[in-house]
Amino acid sequence: MTTTQQSEKPLRADAERNRQRVLAAAREVFARRGLEAGLDEIARHAGVGTGTVYRRFPDKTALVTALFEERLDQVVATVKEAIAHPDPWEGLCAALESLIAMQIEDRGLKDVIFGAVGDHETFRERRAELLPLVQQGVCRAIEAGVLRPDFALTDFAPLQVMLTQVASFTEAADPQAWRRYLRIVLDGLCTRRDGPTPLGHPALDLAQLEDACGRHLPHC
Amino acid sequence: MTTTQQSEKPLRADAERNRQRVLAAAREVFARRGLEAGLDEIARHAGVGTGTVYRRFPDKTALVTALFEERLDQVVATVKEAIAHPDPWEGLCAALESLIAMQIEDRGLKDVIFGAVGDHETFRERRAELLPLVQQGVCRAIEAGVLRPDFALTDFAPLQVMLTQVASFTEAADPQAWRRYLRIVLDGLCTRRDGPTPLGHPALDLAQLEDACGRHLPHC
DNA sequence: TCTTAAGCGGAAGGACTCTCTCCGGATGGA
DNA sequence: TCCATCCGGAGAGAGTCCTTCCGCTTAAGA
Structure with missing residues (x-):
């Protein structure tokens, strides 16, 4: 199914089960804490065990990559759809709003979008796709006045x-307060x-x- | 001169010289890197030596306190002055702009303002002074329409x-780009x-x- | 000049963090 | 049954940062 297992012989049933568990846990933990989350926490x-994580994914980057490759496709699709709104202003608003909403719901996604795994080919490509999309929306909205x-x-x-x-x-x-500032x-x-x-x-x-202030920074 | 040395007997000349050096270094390093900067870096x-830092300031908090107590007075004074602008709108703009400018020039200040040393009496007081000042500016600007x-x-x-x-x-x-977003x-x-x-x-x-993207996050 | 309290540098201790490896024991599946 | 495959989690290794300690140095008063 997923990239890493393309044409290799299938995993043993328990191994595959654990692989899925790790992916699910990583999805959740990275979403909540961003890519700075440790693999120990994901394993737990x-x-x-941590060993199980490392047996399926040679290192942290591999896990992140496996998780976020298709996720970035979704992001591109969502932005594309937003920009396509018949009203240029609404389209732009929707694009910005959905981008932010996605990054808030998934802090790992934010890290990936902003290049925390900078040297990775696929991520670079996806990010490059985003730019012309936004450009189109921006131009259209400016032309519309x-x-x-x-x-x-x-x-x-x-x-x-x-x-x-x-x-x-x-x-x-207040989890929704950001909308006010948007x-x-x-x-x-x-x-x-x-x-x-x-x-x-x-x-x-x-x-x-x-x-909010109290939580914002690590106390001293 | 400074709080910690009020009525004690004066330091030896070299000790006082080093104390000033530490304060100056801390001012610079905290400004550049925020309170997360280590005392090793400041000592260097x-x-x-690190020992010299600890001989004058029992712990990191003491150093931060010694540095930022009067600095916060300046912040309050600056905001007060900004708010006092005859034009309500200009006053509010100036208050926001100067607050941000000060926090950018001094990331340690930002950390202090946002409560990284939350439990410290004087800081809490100063922060509490800021609120009614801003409130005054906000009310005036709203009333002025x-x-x-x-x-x-x-x-x-x-x-x-x-x-x-x-x-x-x-x-x-671009160090000034934030003004665009302001x-x-x-x-x-x-x-x-x-x-x-x-x-x-x-x-x-x-x-x-x-x-900017490349620098924003630690690479993975 | 001598004496000595005061001060000095920086090594090292201790308590964390995170990534990744290793190995004795367990188990799925032919 | 049997063994390749997989498991958990201890712990190695490399960081970080705060803080203490100790042998050497030095300012300054007698």
Whole structure:
């Protein structure tokens, strides 16, 4: 099925079962903690020994690769679909929103998109596919007069960085709070506005803010 | 002079010299790398042994405290001054801009502001002073009709998080690029706009963006 | 100049982290 | 039954960082 096992002889039943367990656990742990998660934690979460992880995946990169190759295809497809929205502005908003939502739901995906496994061929290709897609959406929106004309293709990534960061900052206090800041940013990206557009999500209260600050950094 | 040496007998000349060297080095290293910087690095940078650091400052927290107590006073003063601007909008912009600029120039300051030394009395007080200042600026700007009325006091910190993050993302490629994103955010914060306000800073080019991505995360 | 308390550098201890290897014992499947 | 295959998890190895300690050096007062 998966790349690593293409034409080799099939694994023993228990081995294959464990392989799937490891993949599932890795998916979950990487999603929650990003690629910085250790393989020990994944093994524990899968209910197998670390050795079992390393027997199927020669190193951490191999595991990450096996997991995220098809995941990146999904990302490209999702963005493509978003950009295809008949309304250029809605298309761009949807593209940004879905990119951020995906990266928040899966912090490992964020790491992969931003090049934590920089030297890997397939990942590089997928990332390269994303750029012209976004460019198309940006150009169309500027031509339609809805996106500020001084917006550049290269602004897309920094906006993702901003919003994923604010998302992990507010996550514990309110998992959806990032949407509020997405709306603010989008209100900054449109060409003109007669008034504020609805933020859609309430602000944190003071207790939530303090909570967010408290979790944000390792204490000293 | 400084808190720790108030009424004790004066240090030997060489000891006092080294103490100053350590403080200067710590100021520089913490500014560049944040509080995560190790004391070894500071000692090396000061040209003294690690023991010398620990002889003057019982632990890392003591060093951080000695450094940032007066620094936080400056922050409060700067924000107060910014907010006092006759134009409510300009005042708020200046407050946000100066807060971010200070945190970018000094990553240790950012860590302190966001509570990395959470349990320290003086820091907590200073942070508490900041809030009503910002509140005053926010209320005034909303009443003047220039700031979107759905903006909340608690949005200020997340905006700082967003912008300091984008700043460290783009820092190597273009140290001033964050100003571009500040402008975008501010355009999202104003009540209404007839068109885009000048971003003031050019976008990254593709090479710079790739560079920024490459540095953003530890490779795998 | 002599004396000595004070100060010095940096090696090393201790407590972590994470990646990856190894091996004695267990087991699926022919 | 039998053995190739697979298992768990201890632990090696290479980091990190904070902190302590000790033998040597030096400033400064008598």
